[in-house]
Amino acid sequence: MVTSPGLDRTEVLREVGAAERHLARICFKTGPPTYTGTELEWTVHDAVDPARPVSRDRLRTALGRYAPQTLGVDRDADLLPRGGAVTVEPGGQIEISTRPQRSLAALADATDADLATLTELLATAGLALGGSGIDPHRPPRPVVDTPRYRAMRCVFDRRGPAGRTMMYSTAGLQVCLDAGEPGQVAARWVAAHALGPPLIAAFATAGRHNGRHTGWASARMAAWLHIDPARTSPVWSPTATGDPVDAWIRYALDAPLLCLRADRTDWTPPAGVTFADWIGGALPRPPTTDDLDYHLSTLFPPVRPRGYLEIRYLDAQPGRGWLTPVAVLTALLADPATVAEVSATCLPVADRWDSAARHGLTDPALSRAAATVLGLALRDLDRTGLPADRRTEISDDLRRRIAAAERGHR
Secondary structure, eight states, rough: OOTTTOOOSSOOSHHHHHHHHHHHHBBOOOOOOOOEEEEEEOOOSSSOTTTOOOHHHHHHHHHGGGGOOGOOOSSSOOOOTOOOOOEEESSEEEEEEEOOOOOOHHHHHHHHHHHHHHHHHHTTTTTEEESBEEEEEEEEOOOOOOHHHHHHHHHHTTTHHHHHHHHHHHHHEEEEOOOOSSTTHHHHHHHHHHHHHHHHHOOOOOOEETTTEEEEBBHHHHHHHOOOOHHOOOOOOOOSSSSSSHHHHHHHSBOOOOOOOOSSSSSOOOTBBHHHHHHHOSSSOOOOOHHHHHHTOOOOOOOOSSBBBEEEEEESGGGGGGHHHHHHHHHHHHHHHHHHHHHHHHGTTTTHHHHHHHGGGGGGGHHHHHHHHHHHHHHHHGGGGGOHHHHHHHHHHHHHHHHHHHHHOO
């Protein structure tokens, strides 16, 4: 799950074809599915009064040598003992990005250890990690301020408040899986998307925000869906035809700029200028491949190709519950036959993103699909290589979720 060495990051892009070739080289790295990674994000709260704001200084002190530079430290942060990297998001959310591992058991072991380290650091400072996909206690409030985040806020504000909610209040769980062998990529790409609505419904934890019930099963996903369709809508849809590489190229080049890096502190781009427009001369200087790579980091579809598949649609889960959805996706995408079963089950509901966020498992079609795919994951759980105690824990969790899904479509 690393970018191939040897790519020229400084090539000036004077025609769209050069950008298309660069994107085609980096979007899917094919080969046997081997690695699994995850990025776990949480809101952070005062352990006594979870509605109390937590300042940047308090987070910096709590994290110590693991504090990232965005918190005002003048050195690189240390990695956690098992290799996880700590970042802090605009609203003070903390994220651990794990090292990809060759087995789910190794990923679980390393991530649990790093999570224990982080939890202990925070507890010593009187802080605790949240357990849901959106802050249930506090309104959106900036904690970390950088030129990138200021530009994002400015652009998102043009469309309404959803951007601030996403930036300052939400917490997600990302699963990173290899793209697969050349002949498997398209099927895995489709299945990863089609699973989105049923799994959003099955793992929704973000119903309460700022002290009130929102009326959404996942207000986190609702915020994402309402930011800007050009950068947060799915790349694939049930009506899509053609190659995933071509679809991603069109999506990336047609998306408006979100940040325009500059020596000054204001990185806000002109409204509506796409990356293709930039190549065409819309801005004073032409872009480079490095600018294109940075632009890709400002696109947030539910499934993002980064050489591997970055699956971004899940709410944060409480405690050790992070491993269940990671195990589900690993099991469901591990075998071509299961991938085919997943697609056959989920394609009829693959466009129900809004309903999944709003209604969760009370949408009968989604609850039926969720019950089926969670059953497939339960069937194949022994093939994940997890130790017996974690398989038992996840199996019990899945049975509870299957029962909830079955109640949803009675």
